[in-house]
Amino acid sequence: MAIERVGVVGAGLMGHGIAQVAAQSGYDVVVREIDQERLDKGMGRIEKGLARAVEKGRMQQTEADEVRSRISPTLDYGDLADCDLVIEAIDEDLGAKLQMWREVDNIVKDEAIFATNTSSLGVMDQAAATKRPDRFLGLHYFNPAQVMKLVEVARAVTTSDETFDTGVSFAESEKKLGVKTKDKAGFIVNRLLVPYMLDAIRAYEEGVGSIEEIDAAMKAGAGHPMGPLTLADFVGLDTMGSICDVMFDEFRERRFAQPPTLRKMLAAGWYGQKSGKGFYDYSGDEPVMNPQL
Numbered sequence: 001m002a003i004e005r006v007g008v009v010g011a012g013l014m015g016h017g018i019a020q021v022a023a024q025s026g027y028d029v030v031v032r033e034i035d036q037e038r039l040d041k042g043m044g045r046i047e048k049g050l051a052r053a054v055e056k057g058r059m060q061q062t063e064a065d066e067v068r069s070r071i072s073p074t075l076d077y078g079d080l081a082d083c084d085l086v087i088e089a090i091d092e093d094l095g096a097k098l099q100m101w102r103e104v105d106n107i108v109k110d111e112a113i114f115a116t117n118t119s120s121l122g123v124m125d126q127a128a129a130t131k132r133p134d135r136f137l138g139l140h141y142f143n144p145a146q147v148m149k150l151v152e153v154a155r156a157v158t159t160s161d162e163t164f165d166t167g168v169s170f171a172e173s174e175k176k177l178g179v180k181t182k183d184k185a186g187f188i189v190n191r192l193l194v195p196y197m198l199d200a201i202r203a204y205e206e207g208v209g210s211i212e213e214i215d216a217a218m219k220a221g222a223g224h225p226m227g228p229l230t231l232a233d234f235v236g237l238d239t240m241g242s243i244c245d246v247m248f249d250e251f252r253e254r255r256f257a258q259p260p261t262l263r264k265m266l267a268a269g270w271y272g273q274k275s276g277k278g279f280y281d282y283s284g285d286e287p288v289m290n291p292q293l
């Protein structure tokens with residue numbers, strides 16, 4: 001089916017980027033948040049991103065204006081009714097996602113496709129909460145969605161060939177690399193990346209190196225653009241905590257378990273860059289190692 005209108009549920013770290021990319025690719029976009037403050041914050045991020053693209057000469061002002069005009073922010077699920085594709089990017093919490101899908105399923109037209117941007121939860125578990133398990137798949141973007149090239153296109157056991165092909169074509173229409181994967185917790189990238197970040201936290205706990213030393217070593221020694229602890233702060237420690245809980249539950253392997261340091265940081269409300277504090281403190285001009293760790 002032809003996709004023209006895209007709904008994005010959630011305008012946080014991922015949702016605002018997914019909405020911006022879709023609008024930049026010519027789609028009409030409806031973005032739904034739970035309250036006005038979060039909706040304004042998400043739209044503010046999009047506007048800032050577009051302004052930066054104009055400033056850097058990557059986009060003309062007229063194009064930026066057009067992109068912005070294609071995005072309609074809303075608090076009302078009803079505005080998603082005519083969407084051809086709805087992508088969810090709400091909290092990594094199965095209960096919340098199921099409740100949201102049940103509401104959206106009753107509102108959005110029957111032929112529309114639903115996609116989850118989950119990092120670790122089952123696509124099938126979500127598909128089963130809807131009346132359209134054949135028109136349900138995973139579209140897993142990476143942070144920042146405006147920049148990162150990959151979209152993992154995840155197939156649940158019920159996903160139809162047509163839906164899966166539409167998912168891949170949609171990713172390609174956004175000039176992304178759509179890599180097909182199965183509905184296994186963490187798909188390809190997080191299956192490999194999450195244990196790596198958790199091991200970096202364990203290496204820190206064991207005194208192998210300081211936060212900065214571990215990050216510097218992996219940048220200079222493995223050619224990574226960002227060290228693992230900076231990356232964890234960037235992903236969001238709350239999101240990472242949820243991802244490893246889901247993966248630990250699924251695979252029952254220590255490599256997916258939350259290290260004690262992460263658990264304590266979450267209890268303290270330190271969620272990384274988004275909350276101003278994680279492995280680094282972001283309150284000054286430059287991030288510094290969190291002195292309280």
Ligand SMILES: NC(=O)c1ccc[n+]([C@@H]2O[C@H](COP(=O)([O-])OP(=O)(O)OC[C@H]3O[C@@H](n4cnc5c(N)ncnc54)[C@H](O)[C@@H]3O)[C@@H](O)[C@H]2O)c1
Nearest residue numbers: 010012013014032033034089090091092100118119143235
């Ligand atoms: N952070 C990452 O690097 C990353 C990368 C890929 C995928 N993901 C996945 O994307 C999803 C979102 O993660 P995030 O980092 O953007 O989280 P976030 O906390 O930044 O944003 C989530 C947003 O969803 C909103 N929300 C919650 N319930 C809602 C509802 N019913 N309707 C509309 N909005 C609702 C919240 O208000 C919040 O603004 C998660 O499933 C996560 O696993 C995250």
